[in-house]
Amino acid sequence: MKILITGGCGFVGSSLAKHFKTRYPSYEITVLDNLYRKGSELNIEPLEKMGITFIKGDVRFYDDLKDLDFDLLIEASAEPSVMAGKGADRRYLIDTNFNGLINCLDAALEKEAPVIFISTSRVYPMSVINSLKYIVTEDRYDVASCNTAGVSENGFTEKLSLDGARSLYGTTKLAGEMMITEYIETLGLKAIVNRSGLIAGAGQFGKTDQGVITHWAASYIYDKKLAIFGNGKQVRDILHVKDLIRLIDMQIHDIDKFAGETFNVGGGLDNSLSIRELDDLCKKHICDKKVPTKPIRELDLKYYVTDNNKIAHYGWMPEISAEETLIDIANWIKDNKEDLRWIFV
Ligand SMILES: NC(=O)c1ccc[n+]([C@@H]2O[C@H](COP(=O)([O-])OP(=O)(O)OC[C@H]3O[C@@H](n4cnc5c(N)ncnc54)[C@H](O)[C@@H]3O)[C@@H](O)[C@H]2O)c1
Incomplete structure (x- = not known):
């Protein structure tokens, strides 16, 4: 198989590339990346050493893609920050x-x-999510039971309303999904859409506005300034990148079973954490640190937890806990503390 991974020097793309080359040495893997993400250049050497081809290219230019030889494409390139739409980088997004x-x-x-398109839970509008009723405990929000379509006791399903504003980032991804549907119906493309919430794991160059678990762990390890936005009760489910890879591995080897479908894919309720709970885990596994609070940030969601019921019927469920994910990230940063300092400090 010849696999092209766009954004292949990023966190998800490079993790996928390494997995496929390790598990299926005969596969020809090409990663295309314009190295926009700080730290992505660090992945070139390890990828090339494994026999993966790196091409410096930009998905914005068709000429960079048109002559490449592949029989499966995984689209993992993006400006993945929800805050990017607020700044001058709007057009880039x-x-x-x-x-x-x-x-x-x-x-x-x-x-x-x-x-295979890696979409996002951010396709669901902020007003839809933030206007639900929540039970507020000392540490977190939990959704109160309700009859709203797409809300179950496990989290949010694919039936959650798409009606409302969702951030420019979320809209670029939803518009992309809609175009995929048209390419499938009108032009005969085969495609699978995975809508992921928060993906994390070793190898992620996390920052305040994207990759919060890594950002938190790194701020503890390098003793950097850190602040909890709002009351810190905002909840996210955490999907270890290895669980996502296990799913994509299954999908690419059984395309017709999954083609044309859109899946919510996440860590699920058991692997959900509020910022306060994440902070407590960092205190438990890394060190003690006092973290002040700041006013709530724009575009923040009170809650996002994936209901994996649809994808579970296809034989996939996440296996790695949120706590294991944090430990994995913390060990990676500690083991490479000096090499990674310029990224995180
Ligand atoms: N990490 C998450 O929590 C998360 C959650 C949901 C969805 N996603 C999606 O997963 C995909 C991968 O995200 P990630 O976390 O690996 O982000 P990342 O920033 O680590 O990787 C994205 C890669 O795309 C590259 N890139 C950016 N612009 C490009 C361009 N114009 N041409 C070519 N390459 C370009 C970057 O240099 C980077 O290496 C994205 O589509 C993102 O929207 C990520």
Whole structure:
């Protein structure tokens, strides 16, 4: 199999590339990345040493994709920050996440290659989520039982309303999903959409606005300034990247079973943490540190937990706990503390 991974020097893309090359040495893996993400360049050497081909290229330009040889494309390139839409990088966000995806779809269509798209839970509008009723405990929000479509006792299903504003980031991804549906229906593309919440694990160059588990662990390890936005009761479920990889491995080897479907894919309720709970785990596993609070940040969600029921019917459930994920990240940073200092400090 010849797999092209766009954004292949990023956290998810490089983790996928390494997994496929290790598990299936005969596969030809190519990663394309424009090295936009700080730290992504650190992945080039390890990937090349494994026999993976690196191409410096940009999904915004079709010419960078059109001559590549592949029979499966995994689109993992993005400006993945929900805050990016607020700043001058707005056009970059749209050009990469939306127009870049269209270029990937066209290149895949040309090669008759299926596409796996890594979408986001941010396609669900903020007002839909923040206006639900919550039980507020000392440490976290939990959704109160209700009859709202897409809300179950386990979290949010694919049936959650898409009606409302969701951030520019979320909109670029939803628009991309809609275009994929059109490419499937009109042009015969085969594609699978995985909507993930928070993905984490060793190898993530996390920052305040993206990769919060790594950001938190790194701030403890390097004793950096850190602040809890709002009351710290905001909850997210955490998906270890290895669990996501296990799913994508299953999907690419059984494309027809999954093609045309959209899945919510996340750590689930058992692997959900509020910021306060995350902070407590850092105190338990890393060191003691006093963390002040700050006013709530714009675009923040009170809660996002994935109901994995649909994908569970296809034989996948997350296996790695949120606590194990934090320990994995903390060990990676501690083991590479000096090499990673310039990224995190
Ligand atoms: N990490 C998460 O928590 C999370 C959650 C949901 C969805 N996602 C999605 O997963 C995918 C991968 O995210 P990630 O966490 O690995 O982010 P990342 O920033 O680590 O990786 C994205 C990669 O894309 C590259 N890139 C950016 N613009 C590009 C362009 N124009 N052309 C080519 N390459 C470009 C970056 O250099 C980077 O290496 C993204 O589509 C993101 O939206 C991530």
